[in-house]
Amino acid sequence: MEITVMKNIMGANEQKADELRALLKKNKVLMVNLIGSPGAGKTTILENTVGALRKKGYKVAVIEGDVATDRDAKRLQRFDIPITLINTDGACHLEALSIEASLNGFDLNDLDIVFIENVGNLVCPAEFDIGEHAKIAVCSVTEGDDKPSKYPLLFREAGAVILNKTDLEQYTNFNRKGFMEDIKNLNGNIPMFEMASMKNPDMEPWVQWLEKKFQAVRA
């Protein structure tokens, strides 16, 4: 019986996700969903990404998912962009229904790219289609090289991988070759962007990837 109920929930979520993609298409807005462990650096990456895109003239908005607190949302306030905070109050992932409420609060006509920072969690958020055009798997060298093999679903579902905190790699036993091989086995030649998000990283390859994705939505 539990399984039936769960299937219904998943079905309703997927239907809503499709509706959201149609809404985004109509408004020619790209939506990207950042997923990673707590402390992988998602918010810092977002700060750098939003800064770089704003310099290029893009109009961006952010949906912040957090179990509790408005700490991440506050870090993004300085950009003077639309931000919606979803406090899940204990829940471990975002669903399409809450994304719909957030999108309805934005003026989509006046936006190019919406970023979602999902709840810090490598497991559950990967299971939910929330209408995004791409899931981005965010991981950091300090978490170790075994994350793709141990949490395969996200890396299979992702449209790109960000490997963060590479400036700390020299102090760890991170096995880069093993990490790359595991990702390749899970998801072929998925694009990977390296960052040291606290140390003025080169955002250009990642930003160009986003621009290309945006052009595809715009076309």
Place this chain on the structure above:
Amino acid sequence: MEITVMKNIMGANEQKADELRALLKKNKVLMVNLIGSPGAGKTTILENTVGALRKKGYKVAVIEGDVATDRDAKRLQRFDIPITLINTDGACHLEALSIEASLNGFDLNDLDIVFIENVGNLVCPAEFDIGEHAKIAVCSVTEGDDKPSKYPLLFREAGAVILNKTDLEQYTNFNRKGFMEDIKNLNGNIPMFEMASMKNPDMEPWVQWLEKKFQAVRA
């Protein structure tokens, strides 16, 4: 309707957890549940802990919870101790029912301490009582100082906190004062153990805490 089902699951889980605690009490076995983000260092801490306890003559066993792979279980094989691997096949936490099956596979009469390494996840495992005597919140300085406030349930439920990777603290912007204050606000004077789990850490304070817990179960 979904809420009702969830309540039933939770109720059944809690009843099973109580049964497991009774079983452990009968056999005078301590059970400790390690919870933390992917890559916080749980397995390395376990390796060091098992090594230190074995030197002192304790008989230990490990239940390894992983979404996929047997990588963590394999790392513990060199200790020649009973190990059970629970592959959750996508599920984000362990439940009492699967712990029961694991405990039934051990000769509890011949054990002192059972360690559970939960699925790498700061959110969901904190919600489930799986019969343990204490949950241990494992976090690392490289995850940032904001984890207690952003994932409060685990830190409220925990019997102790391990702060890991302190050897990397100098390369981060980890705000130790803020971290300590947040933990104090959530859980008073909860014991905290600092480790640099890859760098021959001093395990003695943590091991002594475990020994004290074990004596309480033994009494």
